[in-house]
Amino acid sequence: DVKVTQSSRYLVKRTGEKVFLECVQDMDHENMFWYRQDPGLGLRLIYFSYDVKMKEKGDIPEGYSVSREKKERFSLILESASTNQTSMYLCASSFQGANEKLFFGSGTQLSVL
């Protein structure tokens, strides 16, 4: 079974802190994605990556950056956390293009106080 692992299930941080969310997949997928999910707003794409060291902005990249130094790992970075970044963050991976099946991690519920 494909496994997408997110480092933390729950995380509490303070405003202004630098936050790292880690995601690792074990299926040699080329594509990796970071989404956030908020009540009433659904899933929104933050950043995605097709290959090592490559990254593309999604629909809401402001306040975030990403890093993909190895194929299996995709990190989301909040440079200076703010309260409006309190959300559920979901990592996903897939083969080839977006038409392929997305495999999601179990999510990280981030609270910024």
Place this chain on the structure above:
Amino acid sequence: RKEVEQDPGPFNVPEGATVAFNCTYSNSASQSFFWYRQDCRKEPKLLMSVYSSGNEDGRFTAQLNRASQYISLLIRDSKLSDSATYLCVVNEEGYSTLTFGKGTMLLVSP
């Protein structure tokens, strides 16, 4: 701007009922369509792809209407375990990412 619209529900149905959800999409260039299922406090998982000719997987039937730009999901003989949020997902030709609807919540009661 890509838009995928769904009725948020909740749809409350008794066990054994048949229920249908629709989803509309704004871009006629959309090429691929999917239904994902998300259980409460869990991650989304692919339920089924939607093909032009319509397709069935057990109790689930998906239909595509390109002329009216909507897709549908029909669930027959609803089970308690079908209670979840169903996400409509669309991909446009030439776009590398999927667009998710906000989901329709289904609650199946005994």
